[in-house]
Amino acid sequence: MTVKIKDVAKTANVSVATVSRVINAFGNVKPETEKKVLEAIKELNYFPNHSAKSLRTNSSDGIGVVISHDLDYFISFPYFVEFIHGMSVVLSDLNYHLVISTAKKNGINPYLEVAKKGIVDGMIIFDVKDGDERIFSLKKCGIPFVVIGRPKDVGDYIFVDTDNESGGMLATQHLFDVGCKKILFINGPKGHAATRFRLNGYIKAHKNMGIRYDEKLVKYVEKNSDRENGYAITRESLASMDFDGIFVSGDLMATGAIAAIEESGLKVGKDIPIVGFDDVPLASMVNPSLTTVKQPIHDVGKTAASILINMLNGKKVESQILSVSLVKRASTFRK
Amino acid sequence: MTVKIKDVAKTANVSVATVSRVINAFGNVKPETEKKVLEAIKELNYFPNHSAKSLRTNSSDGIGVVISHDLDYFISFPYFVEFIHGMSVVLSDLNYHLVISTAKKNGINPYLEVAKKGIVDGMIIFDVKDGDERIFSLKKCGIPFVVIGRPKDVGDYIFVDTDNESGGMLATQHLFDVGCKKILFINGPKGHAATRFRLNGYIKAHKNMGIRYDEKLVKYVEKNSDRENGYAITRESLASMDFDGIFVSGDLMATGAIAAIEESGLKVGKDIPIVGFDDVPLASMVNPSLTTVKQPIHDVGKTAASILINMLNGKKVESQILSVSLVKRASTFRK
DNA sequence: CTCCTTTGTGTAATCGATTACATTTTAAAA
DNA sequence: TTTTAAAATGTAATCGATTACACAAAGGAG
Numbered sequence: 001m002t003v004k005i006k007d008v009a010k011t012a013n014v015s016v017a018t019v020s021r022v023i024n025a026f027g028n029v030k031p032e033t034e035k036k037v038l039e040a041i042k043e044l045n046y047f048p049n050h051s052a053k054s055l056r057t058n059s060s061d062g063i064g065v066v067i068s069h070d071l072d073y074f075i076s077f078p079y080f081v082e083f084i085h086g087m088s089v090v091l092s093d094l095n096y097h098l099v100i101s102t103a104k105k106n107g108i109n110p111y112l113e114v115a116k117k118g119i120v121d122g123m124i125i126f127d128v129k130d131g132d133e134r135i136f137s138l139k140k141c142g143i144p145f146v147v148i149g150r151p152k153d154v155g156d157y158i159f160v161d162t163d164n165e166s167g168g169m170l171a172t173q174h175l176f177d178v179g180c181k182k183i184l185f186i187n188g189p190k191g192h193a194a195t196r197f198r199l200n201g202y203i204k205a206h207k208n209m210g211i212r213y214d215e216k217l218v219k220y221v222e223k224n225s226d227r228e229n230g231y232a233i234t235r236e237s238l239a240s241m242d243f244d245g246i247f248v249s250g251d252l253m254a255t256g257a258i259a260a261i262e263e264s265g266l267k268v269g270k271d272i273p274i275v276g277f278d279d280v281p282l283a284s285m286v287n288p289s290l291t292t293v294k295q296p297i298h299d300v301g302k303t304a305a306s307i308l309i310n311m312l313n314g315k316k317v318e319s320q321i322l323s324v325s326l327v328k329r330a331s332t333f334r335k
Numbered sequence: 336m337t338v339k340i341k342d343v344a345k346t347a348n349v350s351v352a353t354v355s356r357v358i359n360a361f362g363n364v365k366p367e368t369e370k371k372v373l374e375a376i377k378e379l380n381y382f383p384n385h386s387a388k389s390l391r392t393n394s395s396d397g398i399g400v401v402i403s404h405d406l407d408y409f410i411s412f413p414y415f416v417e418f419i420h421g422m423s424v425v426l427s428d429l430n431y432h433l434v435i436s437t438a439k440k441n442g443i444n445p446y447l448e449v450a451k452k453g454i455v456d457g458m459i460i461f462d463v464k465d466g467d468e469r470i471f472s473l474k475k476c477g478i479p480f481v482v483i484g485r486p487k488d489v490g491d492y493i494f495v496d497t498d499n500e501s502g503g504m505l506a507t508q509h510l511f512d513v514g515c516k517k518i519l520f521i522n523g524p525k526g527h528a529a530t531r532f533r534l535n536g537y538i539k540a541h542k543n544m545g546i547r548y549d550e551k552l553v554k555y556v557e558k559n560s561d562r563e564n565g566y567a568i569t570r571e572s573l574a575s576m577d578f579d580g581i582f583v584s585g586d587l588m589a590t591g592a593i594a595a596i597e598e599s600g601l602k603v604g605k606d607i608p609i610v611g612f613d614d615v616p617l618a619s620m621v622n623p624s625l626t627t628v629k630q631p632i633h634d635v636g637k638t639a640a641s642i643l644i645n646m647l648n649g650k651k652v653e654s655q656i657l658s659v660s661l662v663k664r665a666s667t668f669r670k
Numbered sequence: 671c672t673c674c675t676t677t678g679t680g681t682a683a684t685c686g687a688t689t690a691c692a693t694t695t696t697a698a699a700a
Numbered sequence: 701t702t703t704t705a706a707a708a709t710g711t712a713a714t715c716g717a718t719t720a721c722a723c724a725a726a727g728g729a730g
Contacts, residue, residue, distance in 0.1 A: 002451075045451075047447075047448065047451035047452045048452065049390070049452065049453050050389075050395070050452040050453045050454045051386045051387075051389035051390040051395065051453055052386075052390050054385075054386035054389075055384070055386035055387050055389075055390050060385070060386065062434070067419075067420065067423060069424060069427075071417065071420050071424075071633060074416070074420055075416055075417065075420075075616060078416075078616070080416050081409070081410055081413075081415050081416055082406065082410065084402075084419075084435065085402065085406050085409055085410075085437075088402060088435050088436065088437040089404060089406075089437050091437075092404075092436050092437035092438075092439050092445070093437075093439060097434050097435065097436050097449065097454060098434070098435040098436070099397070099432050099433070099434055099435075100419065100423050100432065100433040100434075100435060101423065101427050101432050101433070102420075102423040102424050102426075102427035102428075103427075104427050104428060110427070112382075113382065114432065116337075116380075116382035117382045117383065117384065117385040118384050118385045118386055119385045119432060227616075227619075227620060252616075252620075255620040258622075259620075262622075281410060281413070281562075281587075281617075282616075282617050282620060284562075285562060285587075285590040285594075285617060285621055286620055286621055286622060287593075287597075287621060287622035298406060
């Protein structure tokens with residue numbers, strides 16, 4: 001049926017070992033012989049059986065990513081597309097492929113499952129909380145992995161993160177620059193590294209300005225950083241507190257904040273400047289367009305993938321923090 | 336090192352065949368024996384080696400999706416996240432996994448590659464043009480596949496599509512309903528089924544209204560249905576033609592159209608109602624919020640996955656067309 | 671021309687599961 | 701109790717690659 005290495009060997013009039021050496025570019029093959037083999041491969045349209053290779057070499061050429069079963073939660077990561085794309089581009093160029101699984105409802109930890117079955121050689125995990133047990137599982141099972149973000153209380157690990165602290169500073173400083181004095185900060189969920197670092201940035205910016213920061217101005221979303229929550233928290237805050245600018249830890253939430261402000265009769269930008277975080281495509285499309293901290297999501301994916309591949313190849317690797325930048329748009333423009 | 340079926344057999348004091356029978360729920364195992372085996376599996380924390388199973392059974396439990404190497408093109412499909420999620424949820428529940436590859440720059444057709452290597456048992460392909468050669472490749476190589484969309488000139492195949500014709504009708508009819516007489520239609524790229532069907536819907540709505548439709552009012556995007564193109568085409572049309580409403584074949588493009596209209600001093604909704612297509616999250620977040628045709632993208636992914644799995648199991652399957660609905664928002668509200 | 675090294679090639683074991691077939695045990699029927 | 705069928709289990713071949721090891725060919729040194 002399907003053509004196998006034996007068939008190629010027969011056609012090229014060599015042994016299977018030689019064919020294998022050609023396929024895997026091992027060297028020690030006479031150029032003439034190599035040519036014969038390559039011709040046979042082309043002629044027979046041969047593709048090496050991946051399972052056989054995996055079984056023998058104990059490697060799958062797959063890199064795993066596990067996503068949430070909960071769609072609403074999942075789409076509150078609007079940058080997922082770029083992230084996936086970044087990883088996939090790098091992996092495909094290196095002859096790896098990306099394997100996506102969903103956390104199943106039934107108990108078994110899908111992280112362990114794909115890893116231990118040998119479906120993947122390594123994993124990239126994101127949306128990781130402080131003390132996240134998944135990291136311990138992965139460590140215990142010995143599979144190489146790269147973490148997106150910088151959770152604490154999980155020991156050592158290799159990560160790729162963006163410079164959330166600088167991002168928090170940039171955003172806050174910019175709001176000061178356009179004249180704000182009391183900045184409401186709608187932050188992500190507690191227990192996430194990004195939440196912590198962005199708060200640090202927010203605080204540092206206050207220090208730099210010599211302004212005492214008011215804890216009460218910092219709000220945390222319960223779980224999903226989505227539009228609804230941004231809207232709700234902003235409305236609530238409008239009713240209960242005094243502020244003259246908003247830093248929102250996520251563009252999706254920021255659109256909710258914009259809606260709440262405009263609804264209240266205030267003008268975003270003129271009355272209440274708003275800065276978001278992420279710079280997803282959406283940010284430039286809302287009205288007013290959103291000033292935000294641009295995260296190099298595509299690069300995060302690419303970097304994570306290449307670090308992981310290097311780990312698999314036994315190279316020494318280091319965690320990386322990618323820098324962010326402020327993109328100024330209409331939402332912080334004073335009319 | 337890693338524990339294998341032999342170790343389980345030894346621990347449970349049975350043969351490997353019995354263990355295998357338990358794992359694969361073959362029956363013909365005494366309940367008592369089964370219990371021993373299950374205990375051994377748990378005790379040793381055993382996971383069957385996936386490559387070995389694949390090699391032996393000639394199946395990989397992987398379903399492939401190939402995405403574009405070009406990020407800009409790729410993110411002009413803003414519904415990709417939901418689509419992937421839908422597929423992944425279904426697949427993971429059935430113990431399959433999703434394999435994502437990127438079309439590499441070097442020549443080899445990645446569709447064939449993953450299929451012929453046996454990395455996947457089936458494929459789901461999207462963004463398919465009329466006469467798309469990929470369909471012929473897949474057919475020739477014999478791998479089961481499901482197409483998202485309904486391209487022509489490619490012979491028979493199983494597909495999942497949304498009812499784009501009805502969508503086109505709904506959108507156009509709604510514009511008539513709010514009083515439009517000359518509707519600019521910014522359609523997707525030529526050579527795509529969705530483009531064709533939506534045009535049919537647009538034409539039918541005209542017929543229903545007894546209005547002669549003007550070919551010149553139908554514009555096609557060159558390649559990417561993105562914001563920039565929506566903006567450019569709208570601007571161009573404002574300068575050169577007469578129209579009082581716009582139907583845009585894609586929400587991303589529609590945001591560009593909105594921007595162009597507002598920029599010209601006209602009011603979206605009041606002066607120029609606009610209807611989009613897709614109902615991506617963005618649609619409800621722009622200002623004015625976008626009336627659009629909702630596509631059940633998540634269901635498309637789920638349906639495609641389950642059809643494909645049924646194909647793999649030898650069941651008889653049928654193509655499906657999922658229905659769409661109109662979501663009315665501010666962009667067609669006459670102030 | 672012999673010896674030694676290097677290069678090129680082949681043989682066969684191996685990876686860890688599944689499963690056809692053989693065999694044993696158990697249950698039912700006579 | 702014997703016979704027969706059904707149920708439970710075991711043995712070993714198999715999937716298709718990689719690769720250790722053996723060996724042959726070729727080239728270089730003396």
